[in-house]
Amino acid sequence: MSKILYSACLLQVLAHATYAQTGADMLRKYQAAIGSFRTADYVVQRIDTFGNGQVWNNTGRVVLQRNPTSKLLGAAFLASRPDLAQSYFYDGTTGFELDDKAKTFILVKEPYEPSVLGSPAGQMLVEELLAIDPTYETVTYRRGRAGQGGVLRLKYPDQPALDVLERYTDVTIDEASGLPRSVRTSVVRGGGHWVTRKVLSKLRLNDASSAAALHNPAFLTAYASSVPVPRPVVNTSLVGKPAPAFRLISLAKKPVQLRDFRGKVVVLDFWETSCAPCVKAMPQLQQLQEQYGNKVVVIGVLLDPGASERAQGILRRQQAHYLNVVGTKAEESAYHVRAFPRYVVIGKDGKVLLDKEGGLHIEAVKSAVKLAVSK
The missing domain is CATH 3.40.30.10 (Glutaredoxin)
Known part of the structure; x- marks a missing residue:
């Protein structure tokens, strides 16, 4: 009986070691796969579930190209939200906020990454298609059923100072291409469970027309430059005044x-x-x-x-x-x-x-x- 138990435990330990090693191996293969292309063009459905249960479900399109000198994501990109007629173009240095209905654009000399990624069009960017955040603690891989693709799971450190816990990124990998079919990020923040799922489709790599859309963006000749009207400066400071009662x-x-x-x-x-x-x-x-x-x-x-x-x-x-x-x-x-x-x-x-x-x-x-x- 003891030999049987010992053998079972040994098999479990070996299986665990293989599982962990498989995660590291699959991560290397995934990084090689996403590093093999220069230009990508895809449609993405992004579903956000917020900590209060609210759900956003949006779809957009992105064309991106690696650019080692780029300050944002190491890429140039054109991200679009057709439902809102809004797009964001970034050439690796300068940003352009596009109004696809009015056919105008606003030039942004120094784009701020959180603002870009948080914008309606910027939310369509799938960062994991370009690189994996290297600050993960553990990586595992779970094989899926035939035709469904396996899941690469990365666990990231808790950030108790920000009340951010249980941070995971799950990348479902296409068996044939080794590229992501979907990316799911989840976190417990403020006691609520926040989940973002991005599902990719119509992925094209190194397509000449996609590259042309970035090298010779049509909006530069088809759209008019728009200068934002500065808001009137209003002094809202309360300093020196009685604090409003409550x-x-x-x-x-x-x-x-x-x-x-x-x-x-x-x-x-x-x-x-x-x-x-x-x-x-x-x-x-x-x-x-x-x-x-x-x-x-x-x-x-x-x-x-x-x-x-x-x-x-x-x-x-x-x-x-x-x-x-x-x-x-x-x-x-x-x-x-x-x-x-x-x-x-x-x-x-x-x-x-x-x-x-x-x-x-x-x-x-x-x-x-x-x-x-x-x-």
């Missing part, structure tokens, strides 16, 4: 009024559960609260309808115990919240000392609080 309900279901904290320094942190910089700053805000004790009140103002339970999970995981309230459109408007996080520091006299938006301003918040407490 009466809100905390996540603990208790009423909270701003006026109750007159005589103390107040830090307002406007945030939402999908904001990574918001989550990253939470430990520092908690440290600020602990450092100054009852001289300072840190208040997180959640502007994320229906996300109270998810917010409490994030705060618990980040060990952030400072006061949090549920904000409304009224506070969003009164405090001119246009992006997250937005920080407002209020002095002991109830007047605003600092208002900044963006995660890079947490140090400015600390400095403002230090100065305000000393007065």
Whole structure:
């Protein structure tokens, strides 16, 4: 009986080792396959399932070509969303936002990668067709049924500081070509499960007409250049003004009024559960609260309808115990919240000392609080 058990265990260990080795081998084969072409032209269906259960289902087309000098994805590309009549062209240096209905384009001298990839047309780009993110922890391969293709799975490190966990990329590989048939990325963020699935079809490689579409883009002669009308500069700063009053309900279901904290320094942190910089700053805000004790009140103002339970999970995981309230459109408007996080520091006299938006301003918040407490 012991020999049988020993043999079974040995087979299991060997099978596991083979499985892991097969993952590494298949990754090398996959990288060789995607490295074998210069130009690709494909149709893609992208299905996004958000942490709140909302689903987006969009289809577009992309033509791309490797360009080692390119600052974005190492490629030049033309990505299109026919349903919206929107496209994005990038020549390796300069970006062009195309309105395919009005036949106009806006030149973008220094494209910002997150903005490009997050745009409607940019979302059609399948980055894994060009390269695999090398920061993975493990790679495995699971053979599929005949004709269905196997699945290459890459597990990426958790990012607890951002409340980002269980990061996986699953690439379904076509048995004949070795190229991706679909790519599925999944992550648990803010306690919710986020999944993006991109299904490729009509894939053509090294097609001359596709390359021509990038080398001699038709829009340069068929479309008119459009110069965005600059928005009027409006001073929305609250600095020096009395902080707008509010009466809100905390996540603990208790009423909270701003006026109750007159005589103390107040830090307002406007945030939402999908904001990574918001989550990253939470430990520092908690440290600020602990450092100054009852001289300072840190208040997180959640502007994320229906996300109270998810917010409490994030705060618990980040060990952030400072006061949090549920904000409304009224506070969003009164405090001119246009992006997250937005920080407002209020002095002991109830007047605003600092208002900044963006995660890079947490140090400015600390400095403002230090100065305000000393007065």
